Amino acid sequence: MVDFAGWSMPVQYSSIVAEHTATRTGVGIFDISHMGRLRFDGPAAADFLDHLVTRSVKDQTPGQIRYALVTNDQGGILDDVLVYHMQDAAGGSYWLLVVNASNREKIVDWILPRLVSAADVRFTDATTDWAMLAVQGPKALDLVQPLVEADLAAMKYYTGAETRVGGERGIAGHGGIVSRTGYTGEDGCELIVGAAAAVSIWQTLVRGGAVPAGLGCRDTLRLEAAMPLYGHELSEAIDPFAAGLDFAVDLEGRSFPGHAALVRAKADAARPKRVGLELAGPRLPREGFGVFAGERQIGRTTSGTFSPTLEKPIAMAYVEREFAAPGTQVAIDIRGRQEPATVVKLPFYRRGRKGNAP
């Protein structure tokens, strides 16, 4: 167990590679209750969030979920978040912001002073009232479907719905949210349920075949899928365009903190680029290793691991633009020795289409 932003969390239950493979081929279950869950109610909630994040959210229909960024006035990334537009049973609308555990306090502190001038928004940090489980893998939806009212197959990727999440043997379920989201590059869903109900739902899913999966394989899975991780690929010193997250920034006709700085950043052709690296040798690149072209350092790794799917070491790095083309030969300094690496196209892994799943 390790301390992660104040939460005690397992790196692995059995083995990172075994849990990784189970998620790619069957079902893995992750306790992601550490993620911050911030709720916004009231008629002005949509407008408030639209002025908070980099992406237009006002046009999100109920049930839609969007990936967006919260940026500071300099355009640096404070956090990457999911914005949920939800509808309750009575037809009322509310919003959720799911934020990184490590940034929750920072984001709450960023939000609170802005609420003073927003009269028609009620804000609740609901993190500890709710637990959150990610059920991921090609067999995830079949496993979860009997436990929830919502028709998972009919739900599109990046949508969510309030639903009852059942206990065992038809015992009346608990109120919760199911969404077709995840951080593994695999199909699957995430469940937000009352904290008191989480253990029995976890146990039911594990009995049904879900393999408990820890932080270690959460990292190898997201890395293969080239999903950025805050504190590694993302920070207040990195702008969204260098991170390759252009899709998460709507600049036209909008205003949010950092807007002007991002207009300038977008025009800057000299910014470094996030790339993937594959290594031929067995030693693993990890965070913060220098990337070299000959004698010259041209970048730095932000994450690295052994890819269980590709069976070789991989890394993500920021490098100077002229070295960012796939096929470029570079070297990574792994504890004093230069190991050859090749720039490759991201992601390292893309799941097969549904019909191809085993």
Added chain:
Amino acid sequence: MKPDELLFAKTHEWVHVTSEGGAKVATIGVSAFALEALTDLVYIELPKVGRAVKAGEAFGEIESVKAVSDLYSPVEGEVIAAHDSLLDTLEKLSADPYGEGWLAKIKLTSEHSLKDLMDFKAYQKQCAEEGH
């Protein structure tokens, strides 16, 4: 070999000392406890034959998906054998850490450092404390 026939370093290497033609030779390995903590091994680097090592000197590295760790020589002497084929058969290490998973043999130039090693019982106690 059975673990209770071995001596252990704080840094999780094990040592088995035998007499070969008048000289004392230490066979070195890594404990099952350390291998379980690392899991999913991807790489090991062993010292070269002929290298002189001091007790406590880093003489190699062992890496898993989870973490990388230096290997420390638990004794002082000269490396006379290195189990180089392990790199291609890392599964041997986890399957038989006290036998087929040996790392190196060192001809002792001093027996002084053996005093700092623990028996299996004392080592287990250290592991139990680290496990918390």
